[in-house]
Amino acid sequence: MIGHAVARLRASVMAVVFGLTSGTGLFVATTWLVIRGGEQVGLTLGLLRNYLPGYSVTWPGAFLGFFYAAVVGGVVGWVIAFIYNKIVARRSND
């Protein structure tokens, strides 16, 4: 009978993956609207400037959004891994 090990999350990997995914996601979302163009480009997405100072649905905003989202996503990924590992360790009495 084989017992099961409990998987751990590597915080640095989670931070990089979440950071890159979030950054790329916002970058693509922004540039997609910019490329499509129109009269009022990205009114709703532009509301993100409430949380990301200086962000706008423009080409420079796409790069700034990538940076912001990468940082926030990285922090969230790291926090998720940190909390998960702490709880696993506590529940396993490590």
Add this chain to the structure above:
Amino acid sequence: MLTQPANSNETADKSADAQRCVIIGAGPAGLTAAHELLEQGHRAIVLEADHQVGGISRTVEYKGFRFDIGGHRFFSKVEMVRDWWDRMMPDDFLVRPRLSRILYDDKFFDYPLKPLNALRSLGLLESIRIGISFVTIKLFPYREEDSFEQWVSNRFGRRLYEIFFKTYTEKVWGMPCSEISADWAAQRIKDLDLLTAVRTAFLGNRGSDGKVVTSLIEEFNYPRLGPGMMWERVTEVIEQRGCPVEFGNRVERVNHSDGRVRSVTARTDEGSREVFGSNFISTMPICDLFEALDPPPPEDALQAARDLRYRDFLTVGLILACSDPFPDNWIYIHSDRVRVGRIQNFKAWSPEMVPDPSKSCIGLEYFVQENDDLWSMADDDLIALGAQESASLGLIRTEDVIDGVVIRMPKAYPVYDRDYQKRLDVIRAYLEGLPNLQLVGRNGQHRYNNQDHSMVTAIYAARNIAGADYDVWGVNVEEEYHEETSASQSNGASGERLVPQRLEESRAARVLRDAFARYDAIALGFALAIPTAFGLFAATAILLIKGGPAVGANLTLLSNYIVGFQVSWAGAFIVLVEAGVLGFGFGWAMAKLINAVVGWQERALIRRLERHLVFEALDKKVS
């Protein structure tokens, strides 16, 4: 050296001798084998290296005081053995009440443990600590129960484990509980856990599932002069029937040729002698037997025998000028400030173990390795240590110690380490080539069995010589000898005692275990819940703090999913709770789903491996 005269009478004697069975060792197994051979109409001779019968079941007499090596209750589930004992000593068994306790932190606890007694002795503060420890381990158990420490802690809490299990177990087996396999605990303790024990204390011996927990052994039979009395009696009986028991005969060579043992060469005080026989039964330690084989066995078999490990034992016997130091038969010492593991009070076993009713004798048992510091210590120093330790425990007064004796018992316990079974397989494979040599008894088979189990192996070996076909290695290895067990699980026959084994896990199992690691659903649930909840709380709060004419018109759309949500301070707390719950559910479900897929992949891989192994085996058969 004893020479063999070569006249015709001697030749005839030698020929007659060649038809007898030579038994190596006059312990319970050797003497039982001799007795059974006589019953079957065969001749036998017993060669004993020591000058006393009984092996580890002997009773050592010192100035009229008797010391048992370890305390041997005469209790067996084998009717054949019980009858045998009764026939051998119909009038000399005493039925003795049992009292055994644990001494911890200068307080006594009933053994087997009784919860109310334990809690009373531990006190309110310690009881609360134990309770907290128990609740904590139930909330956060060891996920994997590989070791004795993890297994016991999960059932009793870490605090109780430290008090009642850790110290003594480590003293006896000489290894940390974290390195002892959990199997041993599972077999020894079975269904018992703290809640069962507490329930039993209040409701009687009935488990939650209705199974009856067998009553503990509250009394036992004991020969009035100790267990050695039994084996001295057996010696008298077999000698009267023509089977000599020859002392001071240390077998140094086992001579064999053409697939049969022909004779053994024993060293005596006068020199060496060769003893011929047609069959041979050995109870000597396997490592010594294999060193004695001439010609020597192949290197792998010899190495396997050399690699068998043992735990040794010494008893410091103290004679006391007081009639009754304590009422117990024996006391377990759960204290790491002394090295003694258990203390016997032989007068409580039988009043006839002491010649003078105003005195008593106790035995301090130390579990050691041959040649370690305790084993090598001078007898006087050991006696002084024993007196000092038992006085420091509050059991005796040093001024009451009037004399002492040290009894060393090498190879008292066979150790079941990681590879012992593989070594035994190699050893047994070699022995199949010597069919007239049978191995019985504790050291003969390297099995930690009781004397009744040893006796059964010996009886079977003797009957094999008479024409039967018993597997002496297969004598009931599953029997339980714990202090508390479920009646429904008893196999009802003799058995060997269980000994701890070191943790073992094959490399392949470890690789599979790690490769198919599972996610902890609770942990992933919380890990997603916390950032989600606080993220949305922060998002709401930021908008509220910034203010403006239409605060959070878009964020308010979340109310489609978060019931009652709005961009307000109340809404911030609502989203904190509801997003937390949703985040938890999402993380939990994600972990469960991943685990299900990983499990499916693992099972598929194992099925493929099994198929591969089957085909490989079939290929070998076909070719």
